Amino acid sequence: MTKSLVTTVAASALLAGMALADEVRVYNWSDYIDEGLLEKFEEETGIDLIYDVFDSNEVLETKLLAGGSGYDVVVPSGTFLQRQIAAGAFQPLDYDMLPNAENLWDVIQARTETYDPGGAHSINYMWGTTGIGVNVEKVTEVLGPDAPIDSLSLIFEPENMAQLADCGVHFLDAPAEMFPAALAYMGEDPDSHDPDVIAQTEEMFTAIRPYVQKFHSSEYINALANGEICVAFGWSGDILQAGWRAAEAENGVEIAYNAPKEGALMWFDQMAIPADAPNPDAAHVFLNFIMDPENIAAASNYVYYANGNEASKPLLLEDVIGDPAIYPDEATLANLYTTTPYPSRTQRAVTRLWTKIKSGT
């Protein structure tokens, strides 16, 4: 009995450590794919797919920097990707194995150039903006029909927030998204890396802090959909998904998303292969599968995020491609800003300030 147990344990340890050629481990954001695609991938390629999810770039980054994460494909956002490339966390892509890369959208490739020059280490999966989601009925009930739902004044003016507090406001727990928004509202450069400039936002945050129910980066989807909160500052597709979930539940909740008119952060989630991926070949097969216009269109139609695939556009649903909240028009696109990673000293100051804002200490 004991002996057979030992053998089993040893065998499974061996299996876990061994790179099986017919297996690919993907680590992606939560609520970020049409799960039907996962089955389709396994059927088409015969490769076993192990799919795990995370809800913060920080968790992914720590796993990557610790080394030996065991994942073959990961999906960091642009700024994090840039830093991780510098740390040597990714292997260069072999474009000979990625014939579908010809479908990529040059506009998005040009914008992601800052993070990953020449797309040497990553391909774009989805991109979106960070903005304001509102429960239309509740917000107009509180602030009247002229409520500034497309302006950062909704969340940064204490008099608005004081009234919204009762119906619930959630903010992202992501300082790298919140400080640029605050700086944009103050008319400063959202991508400022100067700790003194960033510190100027403290007063504004402290004034509205008592009215924020929670800082969290994924709970707001359900909270908005259930009508538990009326305002969330979050990611475009997540808020649109909340609206879609509410519609499906037929609970009468109507959700609207707006990229703030003062400027909105445009971000890119990039698929990359860790330097120590056990199965880089299978990872390339997965990336190529994702860049198939039909597959990435199915993903976008499901998660309500725009993708970086030009050829997928004709296959998108009208309420995805036709929605300026997902595929912004020229005017909105011009109003979007991007950010670059904080150097480590600024990062410490930013995290510390964020803790101070959240906890008062």
Place this chain on the structure above:
Amino acid sequence: MGRRLLIAVPYLWLLALFLIPFLIVLKISLSDPELAIPPYTPTLDWREGWAGFTEFLSQLDFENFVFLTEDDLYWKAYLSSLQIAALSTLLALLVGYPIAYAMARAAPEWRPTLLMLVILPFWTSFLIRVYSWIGILSTEGYLNQFLLGIGVISEPLTILNTNVAVYIGIVYTYLPFMILPIYAALEKLDDSLLEAAEDLGCSRLSAFWLVTVPLSKAGIIAGCFLVFIPALGEFVIPSLLGGSETLMIGKVLWEEFFSNRDWPVASAVAVVLLLILIVPIVLFQRNEQRQREAEG
């Protein structure tokens, strides 16, 4: 020989699962952060032999511990964690003692069943049990619906995302660790001692205070340590049930490790936490030993 081997087993265990990991953490706490895999420097390179080792040692310093004293965040977080852990322990004792007492007084044929019921929650994942409290405590949750339904309150109570929810979560999670040792102590209690006390003119209440409580002291102390120690470093419960103002050292450690990517400072925070915990652990050990000596 066999006896020595037997003694060596727990020491090997301690060496492999405590001392070596601690030395690794201590080593990292003396390093500097760097953008690399792993994200700190220096790393030990055995290939360079003794010279490499001394070179490595010379690069270590106590800078990160000095840093902890410069920002009041850290000691406030330690203090707040101590407070939350201490109050949770007290609450768990107040709830757990009557349960353990009732179990020990129950008819002997019922005791295994009652014991089973206390252990039963462990069959479900800890995470799921904490998550279920979100469903109970939220403004739209079962507790508020119930209280609104019977008309006790007219506005839903805000419990979730506050320290109150953290206390509920900790007390709920660690309650069995309080009940079991107290039950073990009470079960051994000789009933004739209580009879003697009553014969000698003690009321039932004073017999409880003068006989039962002192005799269950060992169980109370063991229970308190078993709740206090894990509660102090608790991370999951405050992050799921607590609000942003809930300041606990586990969360500060998380921020250092994940948001700042500063493993050296995170390790320094962990080392200090361990030093704080060593005090109650040593007290606990000493108490155990004294107990054993007293029992002969």
